[in-house]
Amino acid sequence: MPKPTIVIVHGSYHTPYIYAPFITLLQNAGYVVHCPQLPTADLKYLVPDPSHPDFDYKPGTLQQPTQAEDAAVIQSLLKTLIDYQKKEVLLIAHSSGGWTAPESSVLSLQKAARSKDDKQGGIIGLFCIAAILAMPGSSTTSNFGRKPPGTRDDEEVAVWFKLHKSNCTTVPEGVRWLFHDVPEEEAQRYQRMLTGCPFLMSEMTNADVYERLPVAYAVTLRDRVLSVEYQEMVIKDVEERGTKVERYDVEGGHEAFLSQTQRCVDAVEDFVRKLLA
Template sequence: MSSPKPAILLAHGSYHTPQPYARLRALLSKQGYETHCPQLPCASRDYLVADPRNPSFDQPPPSQGLPTQDLDVAALRAVLRRLVEEQGRDVLLLAHSSGGWTATEIATPELQRGKRGLEGRGGGVVGIFYMASFLVMLGESVWSTFAASTGEAEQGAREGQGWFSLLKERNLTVFNDPPYFLFHDLPAEEAEKWSETLTACPFLTVPLTNDAYSELPCAYMLCEGDRVVSSWYQELMVKKAEESSGRKMQIYKCPGGHESFLSYPELYLDSIVEFAEKCA
């Protein structure tokens, strides 16, 4: 009997909730894939402001302070450990945008299928599928990787306006004009709908400590119409990851923007399924 399909664990991007990924997850579910996408603290209103019921982010942080990516790692790793260590499942990681850092950080050797197999244990991470993600190098952070792309990422911006603003007194960033920068390849009404689900983002300065690129099969969805992380910078990050790891990434291409899993869901579905089968 053939092995069951891997479970899929999605690390969502900054400013996001799991809501925008629901359609892609539903399509994967119809293909027999069990999917998980926990809300990460660094994008959760509950962790970002003193009063989560207040729609404004121009308010004090919670009494415990702003979250760090260590909390994101803990939230995602808890699901991964349950799937791998308790259920013995193979797991394919999906990563969107800054979720590239989180997925790479949690895919540590003791949770990789290859390493576990050598120890006579079943299950483990079989690969990582990055979706317009930041590919962060060891010792670097999302913030430092983003800073290197800022000038190019803002070429598509309207004159005099970048895609994010700093709330310096709050140590937060908020998105500017998401219908233009994120959801430009969707109908206006749908773009507004998803824009309303966005939150804020603290400075993501935690350095990457795990080198998953060298140990796991990796794929990258290159988004050619991205107005946040330009396609040429995506290609540059892939090249750097390949050079540092000595491994080639499987490249997929989409004409859409940063959120093209919404505008081209079938293309994403086919690409993820193909990669999952290669990792089986």
Template sequence: MSPKPTILLLHGAWNKPANYKPYITALETAGFEVHCPHLPTCRDTLKTFSDDVACVREVLDSLVQAGKKVMVIMHSYGGCVGSDALQEYSFPESNPNSSGGGVVHLLYMCAYMLRPGVSAWDLVERTGLDAVWPQYFDDWADGTSFPRYPDLWFYGGMEKETVDALIPRLARFPLQAIREKIRGDPWRRLPVTYARTEKDYALPKSFQDIMLDEAVEDGVKLRVEVYDTSHSVFLIQTEEMVRLAVEAAADERNPI
């Protein structure tokens, strides 16, 4: 049996790796090596989408140069960052000096999987949700934003005690980052698994369906698994998300 790929986990906007710790620990217990870089826009509001992409590429480049086969798990906004950062890292098409490393599978957890030339905000406008944005978000003059109801937005259905511990770890986020147009499309070339969430406020089912339908229109063969949860599926159904990662790691579509 081939060794498990290394996991590169890309967290969502307003978040920090600390909020993914239970999932990271469960993945490590299942035998995975996991890397979850803290995206710059979620720790410094002056940082940009390009800074997030550069951060991920730096980590990914070190893994690929070390000969690691990598499965990238993306949550929410992490899908935007991943789409740009993963260009040219597909296995076995990576740089010939990569010592045999490269990305072998993409796992999107209720994440943005956009066509090039489209931003996450474009999808907000396309569905008309920009009209109700002020009801759900506080926006500041410095360009940052924070959800008024993070318990509903991120953690619907979870225990209040758990939610109360998670919310203080969230951070204001620069909206310009989700207005940046995506340039990459690694999902057109690599095996994709998508975890769709049915009770999601942060990335509504309607958003996810649009992206999945467009991928199918583009001829992409997807494995889609449906979960009756809100946005933080990795916390609500941790065991199921670990199982999905194990299955994605062993997917027969993965390049060898």
């Protein structure tokens, strides 16, 4: 059967270039892949001068983008692929893409709902990699602040981002927190690609997405940003809404699609086979 088109919904601070090795292997496996730049990680919306990014500017100088605008970008692409090109689409959500991808997966774009109306194409599933999966009514920021069951009240949370005067955040030590399991030269290069991120306060409005859409989750076992316990907590959130999550364990950090690229592609392939069986 024809393979679905893949849309990668990238995480905060990221540009599509960081996903290039992952995209290349997916393309080699026969997939058409899209990974649009999202506004909340786009320097041209985050700083007055993108050529010399300085986040320590006075709050209010710029109207910072919201994650709802990210969802609008993804949904516009999905409508083109599905309504006009009749494509079947697998969404891959990384990190804060765990809010944007399900928010964008409205019922009219889901394959199961479209099939009932004799329409072709549609979203066939959601594949997550270390994703901050949001529940309806919550934001990425509120979800990220949750503590997994069993966490002590006095347990310190690692602070891996820097808050600037603009109320944007950056990741000064990206090599330590994000790219610690890739070769040093590559890690430094990816560090330079990181941008910034405003506080992501948009509340998820897509109320029943997890009851309708198949979900897979790649748990990143060496993640320094999201603990395994946190990832298991959000998997449980989805399963409590009635959807059994297909779990894949990956021996990588938050950017496992770089350090364990083939493993991530194999997991995507396995999930696709199960969806199309």
